[in-house]
Amino acid sequence: VGLPVLGMVGAGQLARMTEQAAISLGSSVRVLADTPGDSAAQVAADVEVGDYRSLADLRAFAARCDVVTFDHEHVPGPHLRALVADGGVAVRPGPDALRHAQDKAHMRRALVGNGVPVPAWAPVREPADVDRFAADSGWPVVLKAVVGGYDGRGVWFAADAGAASEVLAATAGTPLLVEQHVDLVRELAAVVARSPSGQAAAWPVVQTVQRAGICREVLAPAPGLDADRAVAAQELALRIARDLDVVGVLAVELFETAAGIYVNELAMRPHNSGHWTIEGARTSQFEQHVRAVLDLPLGDPTMTTPYAVMANVLGGRAEEGAGYRLAERLGHVFAHDPGVRVHLYGKQSRPGRKIGHVTALGADPAAVRHRAVSAAAYLGGAQ
Ligand SMILES: Nc1ncnc2c1ncn2[C@@H]1O[C@H](COP(=O)(O)OP(=O)(O)O)[C@@H](O)[C@H]1O
Numbered sequence: 042v043g044l045p046v047l048g049m050v051g052a053g054q055l056a057r058m059t060e061q062a063a064i065s066l067g068s069s070v071r072v073l074a075d076t077p078g079d080s081a082a083q084v085a086a087d088v089e090v091g092d093y094r095s096l097a098d099l100r101a102f103a104a105r106c107d108v109v110t111f112d113h114e115h116v117p118g119p120h121l122r123a124l125v126a127d128g129g130v131a132v133r134p135g136p137d138a139l140r141h142a143q144d145k146a147h148m149r150r151a152l153v154g155n156g157v158p159v160p161a162w163a164p165v166r167e168p169a170d171v172d173r174f175a176a177d178s179g180w181p182v183v184l185k186a187v188v189g190g191y192d193g194r195g196v197w198f199a200a201d202a203g204a205a206s207e208v209l210a211a212t213a214g215t216p217l218l219v220e221q222h223v224d225l226v227r228e229l230a231a232v233v234a235r236s237p238s239g240q241a242a243a244w245p246v247v248q249t250v251q252r253a254g255i256c257r258e259v260l261a262p263a264p265g266l267d268a269d270r271a272v273a274a275q276e277l278a279l280r281i282a283r284d285l286d287v288v289g290v291l292a293v294e295l296f297e298t299a300a301g302i303y304v305n306e307l308a309m310r311p312h313n314s315g316h317w318t319i320e321g322a323r324t325s326q327f328e329q330h331v332r333a334v335l336d337l338p339l340g341d342p343t344m345t346t347p348y349a350v351m352a353n354v355l356g357g358r359a360e361e362g363a364g365y366r367l368a369e370r371l372g373h374v375f376a377h378d379p380g381v382r383v384h385l386y387g388k389q390s391r392p393g394r395k396i397g398h399v400t401a402l403g404a405d406p407a408a409v410r411h412r413a414v415s416a417a418a419y420l421g422g423a424q
């Protein structure tokens with residue numbers, strides 16, 4: 042119905058849920074999938090199978106789109122620059138902005154340059170760099186792959202010099218950075234959206250609960266967060282979006298410490314810490330991302346409920362992977378609690394893999410959290 046053609050590179054669950062939002066706007070997302078079985082490729086009307094690392098495949102895809110956006114941050118920057126230079130398609134966010142979500146060292150340099158607080162860090166070229174850094178910051182330290190990490194893959198905690206050199210040996214050839222181990226009270230996320238016209242909107246700041254580097258729960262709004270600190274975190278995220286010229290959703294992962302907040306990392310796409318907005322906010326992060334990259338006026342980010350909790354469904358034991366068992370468990374969850382909302386991504390279950398999420402809404406934060414977490418654990422294969 043006349044909306045520009047929105048293409049999304051990558052066909053994971055973020056593209057799948059973006060597709061769902063686009064349908065409501067009378068549109069659909071054209072996805073570039075690795076395989077026809079990918080999460081979003083199963084449901085999108087217009088799927089192209091191709092390799093996001095191939096400039097030829099990206100060009101063929103972009104030629105049939107008005108706007109290109111992303112399900113992940115792994116498209117090589119030079120390819121994105123080539124698409125921009127070719128013309129005819131708007132790349133949103135643009136390659137210069139996206140680089141801050143692709144390269145953790147580049148991100149830290151830019152944020153420090155803009156006066157944004159980040160944990161102490163240093164690039165690592167040789168083992169001695171880690172020892173020099175630790176001489177100042179103390180052990181333990183955190184080593185991170187500069188590019189390509191996600192869900193804790195690409196993050197290593199090193200208690201001493203011996204452990205650090207083991208990480209370096211095991212990752213030989215991977216550019217790393219070393220970072221101070223932050224004594225964190227908890228983790229927060231400030232999710233905002235910005236359009237090319239410069240309009241911006243912020244959802245309430247949430248608490249994220251990570252285990253083994255993987256996000257397990259998101260509590261909205263962050264329980265007991267000091268009101269001034271919440272506003273400061275939203276303003277910080279909005280400022281980062283403007284300073285880095287982000288278009289679309291920007292998720293700013295934060296560490297809350299006794300001394301204040303630090304930025305951990307940036308994602309320039311719908312993010313796990315914003316899944317709760319599908320039911321818990323007047324405008325979901327997926328609809329907002331579509332509006333932003335199409336330069337439509339943004340929607341109201343106000344919450345629809347006092348508390349929303351999202352819990353991820355992680356794949357359980359391998360033998361629990363069959364769809365039949367999941368369907369059976371879905372029936373039990375729905376019978377037990379008609380109020381929870383379940384989102385399943387059509388992904389093969391593997392231990393530790395995100396295969397869906399559950400959202401619960403309500404007025405009692407402890408009860409809402411319990412409902413979401415127990416439903417997600419059961420769907421993931423818990424007894
Ligand atoms: N410097 C740090 N100090 C303490 N914990 C950290 C630090 N860096 C990362 N973590 C923990 O590891 C998780 C994953 O790290 P992150 O840098 O966000 O990588 P990823 O790209 O895998 O999400 C964080 O959410 C946090 O729980």
Ligand SMILES: [Mg+2]
Pocket residue numbers: 294306
């Ligand atoms: Mg992270």
